[in-house]
Amino acid sequence: MDFNVLSLLIWVPVAGAAVVVGLPRRRAELVIPVAFALSVLTLGLAGYLVFEFEGADGGFQFVEKTAIWSDLGIDYHLGVDGISLFLVALTAFLFPIGILASVNIELRPKEFMAALLLLEGALIGVFLALDLVLFFVFFEVLLVPMYFLIGMWGGERRLDAALKFFLYTALGSAFLLVGIVFLSAQANQQLGSPTFNYLELLDLDISRTAQYWLFGAFGIAFAIKVPLFPFHTWLPDAHTEAPTAGSVILAGVLLKMGTYGFLRFNLSLFPEATVQLATFLAALAVVGIIYGAAVAIVQPDLKRLVAYSSVSHLGFVVLGIFALTSQGVSGGVIQMVNHGLTTGALFLLVGMIYERRHTREISAYGGIQKVMPWFAGFFLFTAFASAGLPGLNGFVGEFLILLGSYSRHPALTIIAAFGVLLAAVYLLWAYERVFTGEPDKEENKALTDIGMREIGILVPMVALIIMLGIYPKPVLDRIEPAVERVIDRIEQQTDFQSPLRIDDIALDDEEVTP
Amino acid sequence: MTEISYLAIGPVIALTLGVVLVLLVEVTYKPKVTWLGAIAALSLLAGFALSVAQWIEASDDPIIRFRGMLALDPFAAFGSVVLTVLGAVALLVAWPLIVIQGRRAAEFIALVLLSLTGMILMAGAAHFIMLFLALEVTSISLYVLAGFARDNADSNEASVKYFLLGSFASAVFLYGVALSYAATGSLSLYGAAEFLNENLLLDSASLLAGIGLLIVGLAFKVSAAPFHMWAPDVYQGAASGVSGFMTAGAKVAGFAALARVAVTSYGPYISDWAPAVAVIAAISVVVGTMLAIAQSDIKRMLAYSSIAHAGFILTGLVAGIDGVPYVWFYVVTYAFQVLGAFAVVSVVSGPAGTRSPLTDYAGLAQRAPVLAGSLALLMFSMGGIPLTAGFLSKLYVFREAVDAGYLWLVVVGAVASVAGLFFYLRVIVLMYMNPQSEEGGVGETRVGDPLRVALTAVAVITLAFGIVPGPLLDVVTSALPL
Numbered sequence: 001m002d003f004n005v006l007s008l009l010i011w012v013p014v015a016g017a018a019v020v021v022g023l024p025r026r027r028a029e030l031v032i033p034v035a036f037a038l039s040v041l042t043l044g045l046a047g048y049l050v051f052e053f054e055g056a057d058g059g060f061q062f063v064e065k066t067a068i069w070s071d072l073g074i075d076y077h078l079g080v081d082g083i084s085l086f087l088v089a090l091t092a093f094l095f096p097i098g099i100l101a102s103v104n105i106e107l108r109p110k111e112f113m114a115a116l117l118l119l120e121g122a123l124i125g126v127f128l129a130l131d132l133v134l135f136f137v138f139f140e141v142l143l144v145p146m147y148f149l150i151g152m153w154g155g156e157r158r159l160d161a162a163l164k165f166f167l168y169t170a171l172g173s174a175f176l177l178v179g180i181v182f183l184s185a186q187a188n189q190q191l192g193s194p195t196f197n198y199l200e201l202l203d204l205d206i207s208r209t210a211q212y213w214l215f216g217a218f219g220i221a222f223a224i225k226v227p228l229f230p231f232h233t234w235l236p237d238a239h240t241e242a243p244t245a246g247s248v249i250l251a252g253v254l255l256k257m258g259t260y261g262f263l264r265f266n267l268s269l270f271p272e273a274t275v276q277l278a279t280f281l282a283a284l285a286v287v288g289i290i291y292g293a294a295v296a297i298v299q300p301d302l303k304r305l306v307a308y309s310s311v312s313h314l315g316f317v318v319l320g321i322f323a324l325t326s327q328g329v330s331g332g333v334i335q336m337v338n339h340g341l342t343t344g345a346l347f348l349l350v351g352m353i354y355e356r357r358h359t360r361e362i363s364a365y366g367g368i369q370k371v372m373p374w375f376a377g378f379f380l381f382t383a384f385a386s387a388g389l390p391g392l393n394g395f396v397g398e399f400l401i402l403l404g405s406y407s408r409h410p411a412l413t414i415i416a417a418f419g420v421l422l423a424a425v426y427l428l429w430a431y432e433r434v435f436t437g438e439p440d441k442e443e444n445k446a447l448t449d450i451g452m453r454e455i456g457i458l459v460p461m462v463a464l465i466i467m468l469g470i471y472p473k474p475v476l477d478r479i480e481p482a483v484e485r486v487i488d489r490i491e492q493q494t495d496f497q498s499p500l501r502i503d504d505i506a507l508d509d510e511e512v513t514p
Numbered sequence: 515m516t517e518i519s520y521l522a523i524g525p526v527i528a529l530t531l532g533v534v535l536v537l538l539v540e541v542t543y544k545p546k547v548t549w550l551g552a553i554a555a556l557s558l559l560a561g562f563a564l565s566v567a568q569w570i571e572a573s574d575d576p577i578i579r580f581r582g583m584l585a586l587d588p589f590a591a592f593g594s595v596v597l598t599v600l601g602a603v604a605l606l607v608a609w610p611l612i613v614i615q616g617r618r619a620a621e622f623i624a625l626v627l628l629s630l631t632g633m634i635l636m637a638g639a640a641h642f643i644m645l646f647l648a649l650e651v652t653s654i655s656l657y658v659l660a661g662f663a664r665d666n667a668d669s670n671e672a673s674v675k676y677f678l679l680g681s682f683a684s685a686v687f688l689y690g691v692a693l694s695y696a697a698t699g700s701l702s703l704y705g706a707a708e709f710l711n712e713n714l715l716l717d718s719a720s721l722l723a724g725i726g727l728l729i730v731g732l733a734f735k736v737s738a739a740p741f742h743m744w745a746p747d748v749y750q751g752a753a754s755g756v757s758g759f760m761t762a763g764a765k766v767a768g769f770a771a772l773a774r775v776a777v778t779s780y781g782p783y784i785s786d787w788a789p790a791v792a793v794i795a796a797i798s799v800v801v802g803t804m805l806a807i808a809q810s811d812i813k814r815m816l817a818y819s820s821i822a823h824a825g826f827i828l829t830g831l832v833a834g835i836d837g838v839p840y841v842w843f844y845v846v847t848y849a850f851q852v853l854g855a856f857a858v859v860s861v862v863s864g865p866a867g868t869r870s871p872l873t874d875y876a877g878l879a880q881r882a883p884v885l886a887g888s889l890a891l892l893m894f895s896m897g898g899i900p901l902t903a904g905f906l907s908k909l910y911v912f913r914e915a916v917d918a919g920y921l922w923l924v925v926v927g928a929v930a931s932v933a934g935l936f937f938y939l940r941v942i943v944l945m946y947m948n949p950q951s952e953e954g955g956v957g958e959t960r961v962g963d964p965l966r967v968a969l970t971a972v973a974v975i976t977l978a979f980g981i982v983p984g985p986l987l988d989v990v991t992s993a994l995p996l
Contacts, residue, residue: 069984072913133909137900144899147939151947159943163936170935174928177912181924185916194913 005052006062006078006128009045009088012038013095014121017114028110032103035113039096039120046092053085055474058481060130060199073184073195077131082482083263083333084127086475087256090340091127093464094252095120098245100457101348104355105153105243112153115145116245123249126257132180132196132265139257140173146246146254154241161241168234172221179217183269186210201269202489208272215273218265219281225258228281228318229288232311239307240360244351247303251310251347252340259317259336263329267321267486271493278322279409285322286412286419288315293422297429302353302360305430306346309386312419313339319409319416320401324490328404329483330476335397337475338468342386342394345461349379352454356447362430367439372449376435378458383427385465388420393468521571522579522586522638524564525594529631532557533624540620547612547619551605554623558602561634565594576996578640582702585640585774585996589838592993593637593770596846600766600853601630604759606968607857611755611865615662622662626759629655633767637774640996642691642701645771649687649735652767653680656760660752668868672751679734679744687731693724694779704996706779718783725780725787729772729794736768737761737817738794738824739801746805749817755865757813758856761820762849769827769845774995777835788832792915792923795832798825799930806937812870813863815937816855819896822934823848829927830911833918835994840910842990847903847979851892854972857965858889878945882959886945888969895976897938898931902980 016038023030054061060079068076080088098116105112122142129135143166151162180196186204188194195201206214224231235255239247267274292311299305317339320332352375353368354360369376385392388399398420406413439445450458468475490496520527535553539545568591576587584590605612605626612619632651639645657680661673691701697720698706715721730741737745749757780787802822809815827844830837862878862885863870879886895904908931912924961969979986 069987072910137905140900140905144894148946151943159947162947163939163943166939167932167936170932171929174932177909178916178921178925178928181909181912181916182921184913188917 004064005045005049006064006080009042009049009092010078010121010125010128012042012045012121013117013124017117017121020110020114020117023110031110031113032099035117036096036099038117039092039099042120042124043092043096046089049080050085050089053080053082053478055082055478056481058082058483058485063130073187073193073197074133075131075197076134077197078128079130080128082479083486084260085478086333086337087127087253087260088124090256090337091120091123091253093460094248094340094344097344097348097457097461098248100453101248101351102243102245103453107153112149115148116249118142119145119149119249123253123257127260130198132183132198132201134196135198136173136177136180139176140170142254143169146250149246150238150242153243153246156241157237158241161237164234165238168224168231172224175217176221179214179221182210182217183214198265204269206270211270211273212276215266215270215277218261218270222258222261222266223284225261226255226314226318227258227311228284229291229311229315230284232288232292235311236304236307239310239347240301240303244347244354247307247347247351248344251307252344255310255314256336256340259314259321259332262318263321263332263486267324268489271490271496274322274490275324275494275496278324279412282319282322282405282409282412285315285318286416288312289319289416289419290422293419293426296426297422300362302362302430302434303347303350304360305362305426306343306350309346309423309426310339310343312423313343313386316398316401316416316419319405319412320397323401323405323408324487324496325404325408326480326483326487327400328408329486330479331397331400331404333479333483334468334472334475335394335401338385338393338397338465341461341465341468342382345378345382345458345465346386348457348461349375349382352450357443362433364441365434365444366441367435367437368444368447369435370439371445371447374455375450378450378462379435380431381462382465383431385469387424387427391466391469393465393472396469396472519577519579519586521564521568522584524568525561525598525634526631528557528560528564529598529627529634532561533627533631536620536624536627540617544617550620550623551609551612554605554627555602557627558598558605561630562595562598562602565591565598569595573992578704578996582705583641583644584635584638586638587996588993589770589774589995590638592842592989593766594634596766596849597630597633597637597763600759600762600849601626603850603853603968603971604756604762606964607758607853607860608755608865609964610962611753611860614866618662622659625655625659625662626756629659629763633763636767637770639771639774640703642694642703645703645775646684646688646691649771650684652764653684653735656764659756659760660748662756663753663866663868666751666753666866666868668751669753670751672748675744675751676748683731683734683741686727686734690724690727690729690731693720693727695724697721697724703775703779707781710780710782718786721783722786725783726790728775729787729790732768732772732775733794733824736765736772736824736827737821738828739798739821740794742798742801742821742824745821746814746817749820750811750813751868753866753868754813754856754860754863754870758853758860761817761856762853765820765824765827765852766845766849769831769841773831773838773841776831777838778995781834784834788834788918788920791828792832792920795825795828796923796926798822798828799927800825803930803934806934809937810872812859812872812875812941813856813868815872815941816852816859819934819937820852822930823852823896826908826911826927826931829915829920829923832920832923833914836917837911837914838994839987839990840907840914842993843979843983843986844907844911846986846990847907847975848896850972850975851895851904854888854969854976855892855896857968857972858885858892861885861959861961861965872941872944875941875944876948878959882961884961884966884969885959888973890942890945891973891976893938893941895980897935900980901977903976903983904980906980906983
C-alpha cells in the first residue's frame with residue numbers, strides 16, 4: 001500500500017478535532033461516538049505501522065519529507081524508528097481509552113473531545129518529527145490543549161496546577177528553542193545552508209564546550225518534561241488536578257516526550273557531553289527513584305500517590321538511558337511503554353473510584369474489596385504490574401534497566417534497586433488501606449462495582465500488560481536495532497566503549513543470570 | 515536633476531486629499547458620519563493602490579526622489595502598503611468611537627489619516643529633515659488623538675504626558691541629527707552613508723554621539739525601554755477605540771525609520787551601534803515583561819507587553835541589513851495583533867472608555883465567544899505559541915540575532931518570553947476558566963459589523979502567517995531599503 005501513514009497518524013486526530021467542533025449543537029450525542037471512532041481509526045493506523053515496520057532495520061522508515069520554508073531550512077520531515085514506534089502505538093492506544101473513560105463529562109463535552117484529539121495529533125507529531133522546528137512546534141502546541149484540559153475540566157485547584165504546568169514546561173522550551181536556533185546557526189556555518197534536519201545535524205562537528213551548553217539547553221527542557229529530580233514539582237499538582245483522561249495522557253505519554261527527547265536528541269547530537277554527564281544524570285535519576293517512591297508512601301491522596309510513583313518510575317527510564325548500554329537503553333524504551341500502560345491504568349482506576357465517592361483520600365476508604373470485588377481485582381493486578389512483579393510488564397523493563405546499568409553505574413544501580421522494593425511498599429500499603437478489612441464507613445458500603453464499560457476499558461490494558469510481561473521479544477526485536485545505532489554512534493564519536501553489547505547476552509536465553 | 519515623480523508621494527497625496535475632503539465636506543454639508551467614513555475609505559483605497567503601484571515600480575528600479583528627500587524603494591512601498599491596510603483596519607476598529615463623536619467625527623478621521631500620512635513619510639524619508647518632519651506630523655496628530663476626549667481627565671493626562679515627553683524625544687532626535695551632520699557633512703541618509711564609506715573618521719566621537727541620540731529619539735517613539743515611561747499612561751488614557759492604532763502605527767513607522775537609518779546611513783558602523791541596540795532590546799524585553807506581570811488593567815498590560823515586543827523587534831535589528839526582513843515580519847504581524855487586542859478591549863470597556871480592569875474579562879467566553887476566542891488567539895500569538903505569527907516572528911529574529919553573535923540576547927529574550935506567557939495566559943484563564951463575577955456581565959459585549967470584519971482580518975493574518983509565512987516572507991525579503 002502506498003499512503004503517507006505517518007502524516008495520517010498526525011492529521012486524522014487533528015482533523016477529527018475540527019470535525020468534533022463542527023458538529024451541530026443539537027446533535028450533541030454524536031460527539032463522543034465520533035471522537036471515539038476517529039481515535040480508533042488512528043489506533044488502526046498505528047497498528048498498521050507496527051505490523052509493516054521492518055524490525056531489523058535500525059534507521060528511519062516511512063520517511064516523508066517536503067520542504068516547507070526552504071529558505072530557512074525547515075522541512076516537514078517525518079520518520080519512525082524502533083524508538084518512536086511503540087511510543088506512537090502507545091499514544092494511539094491510550095486515547096480511545098481516555099475518551100471512553102470520559103463519557104460522563106458534563107461540562108462542554110465537545111470542547112473536551114476536541115482538545116483530546118488535538119493533543120493526540122500533536123503528541124504523535126512529537127514522536128515522528130525529524131525536523132527540529134517541527135518537533136518544537138508539536139512540543140509547544142500540545143501544551144495548549146493540555147493546559148485547557150487541566151484548567152477547565154480539572155479538580156478544585158486546577159487553575160494553579162494548569163498555570164504551573166504551562167509555565168514550567170514553557171520555561172524548558174525556551175532553552176530548547178535557543179538550543180535549536182544555535183544548532184542551526186552552527187549548521188549554517190559548517191554546511192553552508194541553514195538546516196533543522198535532524199539527520200543532517202548529526203553530521204555537525206560541534207566543539208566540546210558547545211556540546212555541554214547544548215546538552216544543557218536541550219536537557220533542561222526534557223528534564224522538566226520527564227520530570228527529573230529536582231524539576232518534578234509541577235507534576236503532582238498537574239496530575240492530581242487533571243481530569244482522569246488528562247492524567248492518563250499526561251502520565252502515559254506526555255512525560256515520555258522528555259525521555260524520548262533525551263534519547264533522540266541529547267544522546268545522538270551531543271555524544272561527547274552525554275558520555276561526560278551520564279553519571280550525573282543517572283545520579284539524578286536515582287535520587288528521583290528513591291525520593292519519588294519515599295514521598296509516594298506518605299501521600300494521603302491516592303491520585304497524588306500515583307503521581308509521585310511516576311517520578312520514581314521515570315527515574316528508572318532515565319537511569320536506563322544514561323547507562324549507555326543496549327540493555328539499559330532498550331529497557332528504558334520498553335519501560336516507557338510499560339509505565340504508560342500501568343500508570344495509565346492506575347489513573348483510570350483512581351478516576352473510577354473518584355466518580356463514585358468524590359474523594360481521593362485514602363483514609364476515606366477501607367474494606368471496599370467486599371463491595372467492589374472486580375475493581376479490587378483490577379487494582380491489585382495493576383499494582384503488581386507497577387511494582388514490577390515477574391511475569392508482568394514492569395518487570396521486563398526494570399530488569400533490563402538494572403542489568404544494563406549495573407555494568408556502568410554499579411553503586412547507583414544497587415540504590416535504584418531499592419526503588420523496586422519501595423514501589424511494592426507504597427502500592428501494597430495503599431491497597432491494604434483502601435481495600436482490605438471490613439467496610440466500616442457507611443458511604444463505602446453503598447458503592448457499586450465497576451460496570452461493563454469500565455471493565456471494557458481495563459481489559460485491553462490488562463491484556464497488554466500480560467503480553468509484554470510474558471513475551472516482550474517482538475517489541476524488543478524492533479527496539480534494539482535502533483538503540484544499537486544510538487550506542488554505535490556514541491562509540492564512534494567518542495572514546496567511550498559500551499561495557500556490554502546486546503550480542504554478549506542472549507536475552508531470550510533462559511540460562512542467563514545477571 | 516531629478517524630475518518630479520508623483521508616484522513617490524502618491525499615497526501621501528491620496529491621504530492628504532482625504533484629510534482635506536473630510537474636513538471640507540464636514541463644514542459645507544454636515545453629512546452623516548457614514549459619508550465621512552466613505553471618503554476616508556476611498557482615500558485609503560487610493561493610497562493602497564498607489565502603494566502597490568510604487569512596489570511594482572520600485573522593485574525594478576529603486577530611486578531617490580524629490581532632491582534626495584524621499585526614497586522610492588521596496589522598503590518605502592511596503593511600509594506604505596502595510597500602513598494603509600493598518601489604517602483601514604484601525605478605522606473599522608475605531609468606528610464605534612467615531613460614531614459617538616457627533617460633529618467632531620470629521621476631525622477624528624482627519625487626524626487618523628494625517629498621522630498615517632506622517633507614518634508613510636517616515637518609512638520613505640531619505641533625508642533627516644524629511645524624517646524629522648514626518649515624525650512631527652505623526653506625533654502631533656497622535657498627541658491630539660490621545661487627548662481627543664476633552665472631558666476625560668485620563669485622556670488629558672495622557673495627551674499632555676505624550677506631548678511633553680514626545681517633544682523632548684524629538685529634540686533629542688534633532689540633536690542627534692545635528693551631531694551626525696557635524697561628523698558627516700550631509701543631512702541625507704544616503705549622503706551620510708556615502709561619506710562614511712569613503713572616509714575614515716579620525717575621531718568618531720561626535721558621530722557616535724549622534725547615532726546614539728538618534729537611536730534614543732526613535733526608541734522613544736517605538737516605546738523601547740528605558741524610554742518607555744509614557745507608553746502605559748498614554749495607551750491607557752487614550753480612548754480604547756484608538757489606543758490600538760496609536761500602538762500599532764507608531765511601531766510600524768518607528769521601526770521602519772529606525773531600520774532605514776541604522777542600516778543605510780550607519781551601516782558601516784554596525785559594530786558600534788548594534789551592541790547599544792542589543793542592550794536597549796534586552797532592557798525592553800525584561801522591563802516590559804516584568805512590569806506587565808504586575809498590571810491589573812489590560813490596557814496597561816498590553817502597553818507593557820508592547821514594550822517587550824519592541825525589544826524583540828530590536829533583537830532582529832542587531833543583525834543589520836540581514837535582520838531587516840524579519841524586523842518587518844515581526845512588526846507587521848505584531849501591529850495587527852495589538853490592533854486586534856485593543857479592538858476587543860474597546861468593546862469590553864466601551865469605545866470611549868479609558869480603564870479596562872482585568873476583572874471585566876472574567877467569564878467572557880460565555881458572554882461573548884467571538885471576542886474571547888479572538889483575544890485568546892492573540893494572546894497565544896503574542897506569547898509566541900507555534901502555529902501563530904507570533905511564534906515565527908520570534909523564531910526569525912532569534913535566529914538572526916544568533917547568527918549575528920548575540921546569543922546572550924536570545925537567551926534573555928527566550929526566558930522573558932516564557933515569563934510573558936504568565937500574563938497572556940492569565941487573560942485566557944479569566945475568560946475561559948473563571949466563572950462570571952457575581953455582578954453579572956460587566957462591560958459591553960455586542961460586536962458591530964465593522965469590528966467583526968476587523969477582528970476576522972486580524973485573526974486571519976495571525977493564523978495564516980503563522981502557518982504559511984512563505985508569501986509574506988517573500989515580500990519582506992525584497993522589501994529592503996535602497
